[in-house]
Amino acid sequence: MLSRVGDSLYWMSRYLERAENTVRQLDVTMGLMLDTSDTSAETRWQRMMASLGNPEGMEWNGDLESMARKLVFDNLSPVSVTFCVNGARENARQVREEISSEQWQRLNRLYHQMHSPHAQAQFRTSINDALASVIDGIHLFKGVSDTTMIHGQGWQFIRLGRYLERAYATATLLEVYQADMFQEHEQDHSGYQYLELVGLLRCCTSFEAYCQVYTADLSPARILEFLLLNRDFPHAIRYTVDGIRHAIESIQRTGGRRPPEELTAVIGRLHAMLGYTSVGEILAGDTAAFLHSIREQSMRIHELIYRYYVQYSIQSALAT
Amino acid sequence: MSASQPVEMDSLFGDYPLDNAFDEMREATGEVRPHYRALAETLAGLPQEELQRRKQSADLSFLTQGITFTVYGRDEGTERIFPYDLLPRLVTAEEWDRIERGLTQRITALNHFLRDVYSDEKILNDRVVPRELVYSCKHYRRQMRGLQVPRNVYIAVVGSDLLRLNTGEYVVLEDNLRVPSGVSYMLTNRRVMKRTFPQLFHSYGVRPIEHYPQLLLATLRSLAPEGRPEPNIVLLTPGVFNSAYFEHTYLARQMGIDLVEGRDLVTHDNIVYMRTTDGLKRVDVIYRRVDDDFSDPLIFRVDSSLGCAGLFNAYRAGNVTVTNAFGTGLADDKAVYAYVPDIIRYYLDEDAILPNVKTFILSEEKQRKHVLANLDKLVVKAVGESGGYGMLIGTQSTARQREEFARQIEANPRNYIAQPTLDFSRAPCLIGNRLEPRHVDLRPYVLFGDKVNIVPGGLTRVALERGSLVVNSSQGGGSKDTWVLE
Numbered sequence: 001m002l003s004r005v006g007d008s009l010y011w012m013s014r015y016l017e018r019a020e021n022t023v024r025q026l027d028v029t030m031g032l033m034l035d036t037s038d039t040s041a042e043t044r045w046q047r048m049m050a051s052l053g054n055p056e057g058m059e060w061n062g063d064l065e066s067m068a069r070k071l072v073f074d075n076l077s078p079v080s081v082t083f084c085v086n087g088a089r090e091n092a093r094q095v096r097e098e099i100s101s102e103q104w105q106r107l108n109r110l111y112h113q114m115h116s117p118h119a120q121a122q123f124r125t126s127i128n129d130a131l132a133s134v135i136d137g138i139h140l141f142k143g144v145s146d147t148t149m150i151h152g153q154g155w156q157f158i159r160l161g162r163y164l165e166r167a168y169a170t171a172t173l174l175e176v177y178q179a180d181m182f183q184e185h186e187q188d189h190s191g192y193q194y195l196e197l198v199g200l201l202r203c204c205t206s207f208e209a210y211c212q213v214y215t216a217d218l219s220p221a222r223i224l225e226f227l228l229l230n231r232d233f234p235h236a237i238r239y240t241v242d243g244i245r246h247a248i249e250s251i252q253r254t255g256g257r258r259p260p261e262e263l264t265a266v267i268g269r270l271h272a273m274l275g276y277t278s279v280g281e282i283l284a285g286d287t288a289a290f291l292h293s294i295r296e297q298s299m300r301i302h303e304l305i306y307r308y309y310v311q312y313s314i315q316s317a318l319a320t
Numbered sequence: 321m322s323a324s325q326p327v328e329m330d331s332l333f334g335d336y337p338l339d340n341a342f343d344e345m346r347e348a349t350g351e352v353r354p355h356y357r358a359l360a361e362t363l364a365g366l367p368q369e370e371l372q373r374r375k376q377s378a379d380l381s382f383l384t385q386g387i388t389f390t391v392y393g394r395d396e397g398t399e400r401i402f403p404y405d406l407l408p409r410l411v412t413a414e415e416w417d418r419i420e421r422g423l424t425q426r427i428t429a430l431n432h433f434l435r436d437v438y439s440d441e442k443i444l445n446d447r448v449v450p451r452e453l454v455y456s457c458k459h460y461r462r463q464m465r466g467l468q469v470p471r472n473v474y475i476a477v478v479g480s481d482l483l484r485l486n487t488g489e490y491v492v493l494e495d496n497l498r499v500p501s502g503v504s505y506m507l508t509n510r511r512v513m514k515r516t517f518p519q520l521f522h523s524y525g526v527r528p529i530e531h532y533p534q535l536l537l538a539t540l541r542s543l544a545p546e547g548r549p550e551p552n553i554v555l556l557t558p559g560v561f562n563s564a565y566f567e568h569t570y571l572a573r574q575m576g577i578d579l580v581e582g583r584d585l586v587t588h589d590n591i592v593y594m595r596t597t598d599g600l601k602r603v604d605v606i607y608r609r610v611d612d613d614f615s616d617p618l619i620f621r622v623d624s625s626l627g628c629a630g631l632f633n634a635y636r637a638g639n640v641t642v643t644n645a646f647g648t649g650l651a652d653d654k655a656v657y658a659y660v661p662d663i664i665r666y667y668l669d670e671d672a673i674l675p676n677v678k679t680f681i682l683s684e685e686k687q688r689k690h691v692l693a694n695l696d697k698l699v700v701k702a703v704g705e706s707g708g709y710g711m712l713i714g715t716q717s718t719a720r721q722r723e724e725f726a727r728q729i730e731a732n733p734r735n736y737i738a739q740p741t742l743d744f745s746r747a748p749c750l751i752g753n754r755l756e757p758r759h760v761d762l763r764p765y766v767l768f769g770d771k772v773n774i775v776p777g778g779l780t781r782v783a784l785e786r787g788s789l790v791v792n793s794s795q796g797g798g799s800k801d802t803w804v805l806e
Binding site: 001002003004006093094096097153157251255256257309310312314317318 | 559560569570572573578579580581583584586588593594595596597598599600
């Protein structure tokens, strides 16, 4: 497959994952603001921004609706949902011949949905419905991607984009939350902490899955364990790293070129780190550093994928 | 109107005007031509609502398939649905036979001409075509002199534009020998029409065109460099902002080949590679949809980022086939066009089967004077342009436009030619609920590899505005399916 095509598919998928993450966090944060806890709206907004990477131009102005509107529709801000959907569609348009018609139509529909006056109107009447319909659109796209596309290299690049973005976003989210949540060990019975924890899980669509594994007995340590180390839940970081590993293996198998040892080593190290560490060890040690290291390693994987599959030098390619 | 026709025909035709122009469907007397009779009867027998329903379903089909083209010069909404007409244009077997023979003859001769001009220059030495005319052509490529082209095929993919005069005779208006487009519309039109009028299609016995991508692939394969039995064939596109990008993606998908941009290609030791996720992969045949000028910044325009540096040298070394060859625009220059009948006679010793349109060469003083005195009756065209740009239609022009063109002609006579305003044929189109005649041309697609191959059909372009003579899609034209009958 052409490197440019792999690149476009990868970014198409990353952008959609990013859009979905932003929508979900906004939805959860706005839900939490309904309860009268001690935490102010501004603090919540800032926390959400921190977990979205502290984008510029999204400073709290005191009006939730206008802030939310900006985060969804401001297509000049690289963090906005519209910006991400535009990016995904533009990338898809450049590889129109590689993706299925169903994929293109779904993405196109989502794009037009974001830009229609109807979307703005719906946002006014019910923000929740508006956000839910964006998520629906993204889910439909993912569904047809899995069912209508050949599961070859292109599809693997889509998975790489999805999982790398998810690993990075989840690690960032946990890093932001860990400061005030995983440090306190005494149980708070006011109910507000319960809501906070549910919120964190819902940011990763993992509340129901968590309950299936641990019952509704929410504890910060278990939540950390679930979101970091669970091997069966698609939003847990360990699962996504497994996914990255499989995608790279599959690309190598179909392409017949061995991935560089550096890339397999970085992925292998991260995989082992998540596979052979217990949550007790993580909490006893420097939790923030552990989470930060996950972020750095996913960035490193991204760079190596680029250097090896997309922007390699001609000399190095001719040598092999 | 003849009394033998069913009553419904009256309401369908309404005030369908017949005049001097040849009408594809009706004789001068108003009688429906025999081969159009089944179509007319089907239309007359369909309730209005049913016709509109089919129209809507066809619309939807174009929309969801994303059959679009790009209009330049607008910030927003640059992707447009290609307008089309629901009714097929019918071509009888005899008509097609003449077209096929005529085009085969013409393309063969033009290919001889290109090979000769870029090597021995016999035709110039024999003064059949003026040397100055060739050397002053904007698309003449000095770099092609003495270069051996694979199988001596310069023009593997051609789309020539035909018109039908009021005598019913087909003439060639122009040859597109560089990067002709539109074939994807021919193919998608057919797909939609088969779904819209399945019974009618079946009863007519229409010759198939769907194998065009396969023929194109075979043509490209036949031109691969020696010693490359499993050639890697790619389609080179300028990218997503090109007006024909839809067609590029469509053809690449139909042929199962990679769609590459200049930035995907690199050359090393005169070999062209494409960058893949598995490393560099050698490229053997490039079906080029990028103009000469933009193909290689080392040889042609230095400011182009669409092409691939080093491509031309790899081509010269015979390591890669690029088709169409560079410099083929020489032979579709509108002034060289005037000499095509002589070119055919010179190389093939035959008379042209498909005649030319009368063309005035403005670098010749006598002809120029005549043209300048009659600008209001003639059509003036810039020789190196296409797509309906750089054109003056005398009968529909203002005095100021004519003055402007006269000035430009005086300043650079070689750059223009003039032709009489042609009253070319009209075909019935569904406009609202009625049939109305609109001017049409016909662009068949010719493939030239081991031999000349023409799929029976082509793109019939329609000037959708009443009375308009301009059929180019960039200027508000549309298209209709073309049925060549058994």
